[in-house]
Amino acid sequence: MPEINITLPDGSVRQYPRGTSAMQVAQSISEGLARVIIAAKVNGQVVETTRPITEDATLTLLKWDDKEGKSTFWHSSAHLLAEALESLYPGVKFGIGPAIENGFYYDIDLGNHKFSSDDFAKLENKMLELAKQENPFIREEISKADAISYFTEKGDELKLELLQDLKDGEITFYKQGNFTDLCRGPHLPHTGHIKAVKILNIAGAYWRGDEKNKQLTRIYGITFPKKSELDAHMQMLEEAKKRDHRTLGRELEIFAFDDDVGPGLPLWLPKGAAIIEILEEFAKKTEKEAGYVRVKSPHIAKESMYIKSGHLPYYQDSMFPPMEMDGTKYYLKAMNCPHHHKIFAATPKSYRDLPLRLAEYGTVYRYEQTGELFGLMRVRSMQMNDAHIYCTKAQFEEEFRAVNDMYLKYFRVFGIDKYMMRFSKHDPRKLGQKYINSPELWIETENMVRNVLIKANIPYVEVEDEAAFYGPKIDIQLWSAIGREFTIATNQVDFAQAERFDLSYINEKSERERPLILHRAPLGTHERFIGFLLEHYAGKFPLWLNPEQVIILPISEKYQEYSEKVLNVLKKHDIRALIDDRSEKTGKKIRDAELKRLPLMLILGEKEQADNTVTVRKQGGEDLGSMPIEAFTAYVKAEVEKQMN
RNA sequence: GCCGUUGUAGCUCAGGGGUAGAGCACUUCCUUGGUAAGGAAGAGGCCAAGGGUUCAAAUCCCUUCAAUGGCUCCA
Structure with a gap:
């Protein structure tokens, strides 16, 4: 052989x-x-x-430890789920059942059967029962005709629809026990590998992801080769919940929602507002150094401006409905761009004025669908770290790169090391509908953006059909510590609105010329960014950003006066501090300060009072010992300085 | 907007056809204590809102609102 x-x-x-x-x-x-x-x-x-x-x-x-191993394991588990479902609910029809990042799902049409979370245990038991049979997964190559006749007989039109897109000769079935599925595999050797099963939740999902299609039932589950791994996973989910920005935001009194204020309209509590102000101060300083100038614009504008900008036909559904006054419709602004364009147009411009960088922490309102609202991540009112850069074509590359550099600086300061730039391009088939109908400009600007990315050696992925209607953009994806993905920032090219607003400048030859416009928002919105930071830091805001930097813990009421003296010194140095003057024991005060994630604690008692010193405990327990008050203020200032640069 | 789940004290939750419970937080008092929970007492709720069934509804049913897990969407 x-x-x-x-x-x-x-x-x-x-x-x-x-x-x-x-x-x-x-x-x-x-x-x-x-x-x-x-x-x-x-x-x-x-x-x-x-x-x-x-x-x-x-x-x-x-093996299980390999990424592809897990994916195969979970894909096979989806088949096991299907087998259990078919055995419990005969006649159920199957859509697709892939492995996902953590587990798997199967989209099914239950017909007249009812399935709810009360049935999870029944389904889990059935799956385990079938898994114990150690049925091998058997691969079978099958002709398209035979495959069609199999699913026709079974009456599963979902699978028949999937089959239409497959070529004869590359169709395979996988069979385990009494269940046969259309599938390209691969699969486990046998079902016996699956030792622990958890049905996680149930959701509606449109067939093939299109909301015009029928809604199927999606069942999510996860499986493991050992029971202990399932337990560990469930525990991990619990831990993740504690790091959820919604949980932390409430515990740390950062933000709140109220039924009377309205869904998606966050209220910033004093500590949240303090974080906002620190962030803004930081952003304003950074932007000032980068040559930006600040502007201010009203929260509403007449309908005519949004018709001119071209936003209305594209985004009307996402804007709050207009209010009418004296026969004129006014809209709450959903974006700052048109206002800034009007500011550009307010005074005549020469090439000497360019690049002009207009910045504003603008508040915008967007009518997100109810089902899309999500903590601080998707809200209806938001304050955006917005700016628009008006430049010549020759300046574009330099400006674009400077913006990217600003992003990288921010990532460093905030300790963000997992990020991805997503270069979003138009889809030529949707020109004139979703996108401005200027095919050459799309190609030209997309090439310019790509060149900058390549020259700057920035990691990125290109995606089709994700651009803004007026030009290509770069979205920055971040991942919080609990693995949640965020689109935080955006950096967009705009070749359409200068035309629409008839924006121009006079060039060296005394000719009128259109500027290119860059939209950029490196820190995104306060809402989303602070939501991200909550999860990123697990609530432990670093010293420079923490709304409460220092808490003074007098050992007893006898040291109240000395504590106030220390507090006044700290305040004079612009250090954010407070005193815990409750009649509690030091251990209790430390515990509460830890739970509030305060970076520095000053323990003051007889010794400190006598020596005019403070004893410093860092968050987490590190003991910095005693030092004179001035040494402590110098330490705080140095730490803050270090963290911000 | 669609499918599913959930709404009980500020928070986390228990209870459940016969007019409400725990822990933490809060207030007061005692305690004056040196690195993650000292003790006692008290105050707190039209059980999301509206309607229905019932002698009786927080509990069962319907509607609405909100949150939540997804889908779709995300300028």
């Missing part, structure tokens, strides 16, 4: 008969290995362990 060479990840090469499977290779190494492998990567392609290998190949045996 002809032999093939199998190269393993450590570089070793072994000979096997042609048609050997990954499982057989694993068995030849050790039985223990064979028991835990989930799938195999053959020449870069993930396949099931039973697939015969017919040519020389590099082979990686995938």
Whole structure:
């Protein structure tokens, strides 16, 4: 029998008969290995362990710990879920059932059956029962005609619809126990690997993601090869909930919502407002250094401006309905751009005025759909770190890069190391509908943006059909510590509105010329950014940003007077401090200060009073010992300075 | 907007057809205590709102509002 060479990840090469499977290779190494492998990567392609290998190949045996291993495990679990559902609810129809980042789901049409969270346990038990049977996943290549007749007989029109898009010759079925599914695989060797099952939740989901289609029932679940791993995962979810910005925002008294104020309209409590002011001060300083000038604009504008800007036909549904006065409609502003364009137009401009960078922490209102509201992440009123840069084509690249540099500075200050720039482009098929109909300008500006990104060596991904209607944009994706993804900031090119507002400047040859416009908001909105920071820092705002930097903890009421003296010194140095003067023990006061995530605690008693010193405890327990008050204020200032640069 | 779930004290939650409960927080008193919870007492709720069923509704049903998990959307 002809032999093939199998190269393993450590570089070793072994000979096997042609048609050997990954499982057989694993068995030849050790039985223990064979028991835990989930799938195999053959020449870069993930396949099931039973697939015969017919040519020389590099082979990686995938276990639970491998990303692809988990994905295979969960995809197979989706099939197990389907098998359990079919056994409990005969006649149920199946859409798609993929693995996701944490678990899997299956979209199903239950027909007349009812399924609710009360049935989760029943479903979990059924899945475990089927898993125990250790049914192998069997792959079968099938002709399109046979596949169609199988699902026609079964009456599953969802699968039939999926089949329409598949080519004859590349269709496979996977079968385990009594369940057969259309699937390209790969799958586990058998269902017995699945030892722990949790149905997480149930949701409606439009068939193929289109809201015009029928809504199916989506069942989310997660499975593990060990019960202990499931327990650990559930515990992790609990921990994540404690880091949720909504939980922290309430605990730390940062923001609140109120039914009478309205959904999506956050109230900033004193500490939240303090954070906002610190952020603004920081942003304003940074922008001033970068040559921005500040402007102010009203919160409403006449309908005519939004018709001129072109926003109305595209975004009317996302704006609050107009108010009418003296026969004229006024809208709450949903974006600052048109106002800034009007500010540009208010005085004549020469090329000597460019680049002109107009900045404003503008408040805007957007009528987000009720179901889209989410804590501080999706709200209806927001304050945006907005600015518009008007420049010549020749200046564009430099300006765009300067904006990117500002982003990178912010990331450093806030300790953000996981980010991705998403370069959003137009979709040529939607010109004139979703996008301004200027095909050449789209290509030209998209190339300019790409060039900057490449030259600056910034990691990015390109996505189609995500641009703003007036030009391409870059969105900055961040991930909070609990893994939630945020689109925080945006950086957009605008080649359309200068035309619409008839904005121009006089160039060196005394000719009128249109400026290019850059929209940018590195810190996004206060709402979303502070929501992100809450999760990012787990509520532990760093010293420079914390609304309460220092708490003074007198050991007893006897040291109240000395505490006030220290407080006054701190205040003179613009250090944000307060005294915990309750008649509680020091241990209690420290505990409460820790729960409030205060960065520095000053413990003051007899010794400190006598020596005119303070004893410093850092958040988390680190003891900095005693020092004179002046040494402490110098320490705070140095820390703040260090953190902000 | 759509599908599912949930609304009980400031927070976290228990209870459940016969006019409300715990812990924490809060107030007062005692205590004056040196690095993550000292003690006692007190105050707090039309059980989201509206309607219905019932002798009786916080509890069952309907509607609305809000939150929440998703879907769709996100200038």
